[in-house]
Amino acid sequence: GATIGILGGGQLGRMLSVAASRLGFRCHIYEPSTNAPAADVAHRCTTAPYDDVAALTAFAQSVDVVTYEFENVPTAALDLIESLRPIRPNRRALAVSQDRIAEKDFLTGIGLTVAPYAAVSTADELDAAIARIGTPSILKTTRLGYDGKGQARLTSPADAPAALAAMQGAPSVLEGFIAFDREVSVIAARGLSGEVAAFDPGENVHREGILRTTTIPARLSPGQRSDAVLIAARILNALDYVGVLGVELFVTKSGLLVNEIAPRVHNSGHWTQLGSAVDQFEQHIRAVAGWPLGDGSRHADVVMENLIGDDIARVPQIAREAGTQIHLYGKGEARPGRKMGHVNRLARPS
Ligand code: ATP
Ligand code: MG
Ligand code: MG
Numbered sequence: 001g002a003t004i005g006i007l008g009g010g011q012l013g014r015m016l017s018v019a020a021s022r023l024g025f026r027c028h029i030y031e032p033s034t035n036a037p038a039a040d041v042a043h044r045c046t047t048a049p050y051d052d053v054a055a056l057t058a059f060a061q062s063v064d065v066v067t068y069e070f071e072n073v074p075t076a077a078l079d080l081i082e083s084l085r086p087i088r089p090n091r092r093a094l095a096v097s098q099d100r101i102a103e104k105d106f107l108t109g110i111g112l113t114v115a116p117y118a119a120v121s122t123a124d125e126l127d128a129a130i131a132r133i134g135t136p137s138i139l140k141t142t143r144l145g146y147d148g149k150g151q152a153r154l155t156s157p158a159d160a161p162a163a164l165a166a167m168q169g170a171p172s173v174l175e176g177f178i179a180f181d182r183e184v185s186v187i188a189a190r191g192l193s194g195e196v197a198a199f200d201p202g203e204n205v206h207r208e209g210i211l212r213t214t215t216i217p218a219r220l221s222p223g224q225r226s227d228a229v230l231i232a233a234r235i236l237n238a239l240d241y242v243g244v245l246g247v248e249l250f251v252t253k254s255g256l257l258v259n260e261i262a263p264r265v266h267n268s269g270h271w272t273q274l275g276s277a278v279d280q281f282e283q284h285i286r287a288v289a290g291w292p293l294g295d296g297s298r299h300a301d302v303v304m305e306n307l308i309g310d311d312i313a314r315v316p317q318i319a320r321e322a323g324t325q326i327h328l329y330g331k332g333e334a335r336p337g338r339k340m341g342h343v344n345r346l347a348r349p350s
Helices: 011-022 053-061 075-082 091-098 100-109 123-133 157-166 222-238 280-288 309-318
Strands: 003-007 026-031 044-047 065-068 117-120 137-141 151-154 172-176 182-190 196-198 202-207 210-216 243-252 255-262 300-308 324-328 339-349
Touching: 003 011, 003 075, 011 026, 011 280, 026 053, 044 053, 053 075, 065 280, 075 091, 091 100, 091 255, 100 117, 100 172, 100 255, 117 123, 123 137, 123 157, 123 172, 137 157, 151 157, 182 222, 182 280, 196 222, 210 339, 222 243, 222 255, 243 280, 300 309, 309 324, 309 339
Parallel strands: 003 026, 003 065, 026 044
Antiparallel strands: 117 172, 137 151, 137 172, 182 196, 182 202, 182 243, 202 210, 210 300, 243 255, 300 339, 324 339
């Protein structure tokens, strides 16, 4: 059978490996850190840094196609891998989503709406950006942020020096603060032959910048629901994308704004493990392996809850609940803010 290479060995890589095994594939994980969640479920795991040319070469030569669960793989590593094997989703999808400014330029370039934004590297640029965008606003590093890390909120222009200091000299982007009604996301897939399938939009609740719950279905009007799916399809087609994509959206009175995109399976798509015949992980493997996309239609209403840090201590009680599916990532220490697992609860069979 074919072997799928996965860059990154976190929980997303772990669940992709399980899905791939179920379809008869072998998985080879490439991950710089030891004791990665995916290492103990994959067929093979290479533990080596992203600048190890010999390890990267051997990894690429051992697989048929390379995908990723982590979008910050260094460019030189990707260049080397791409000279040997196809990378799906493609390099443009990665480049666009690695950099918040490239991402917003791309999204507005295909006619979508994002929060007002301006690139900021210096105090003068921040002052100019505040003069144009105003406060409240959020300063974010353009690269490497996740779970709300690398962000500073400004409630008034007086917050500018502290916000800039929080960026630690990294290139940043100032975004207008959007007073959204709710946050939703669309998990969608595009196959090798260009077909597109979207899962039902989910409604997301964040706390301290970290996703806590996703509720399916999201409270959206029929028009908003189709807008959300059409936005995802437009992004997939514009990028000539292959695989699963996550699109985070702000729902406002004047329409949907794109917050950010993730070129991979997405935390807010974990509900599909309980709510769909084909979940986001199988869908991604199908797409990158060139299979037809599967049936992701929702057959149940689901609430996904992340188990973060000490939440893991509730697992013995959760294990007694009816209609609840538990996923644990096999991570050792329950540090604050660390995603340890999630549960999918059947909300109402439909
Ligand atoms: P992720 O883990 O989703 O990749 P991230 O670190 O990239 O997170 P964002 O998605 O940019 O962070 O922001 C995290 C959350 O902060 C958003 O889901 C939203 O709740 C809030 N937020 C971010 N930007 C804005 C904005 N411009 N206006 C209002 N709220 C915002
Ligand atoms: Mg993000
Ligand atoms: Mg986000």
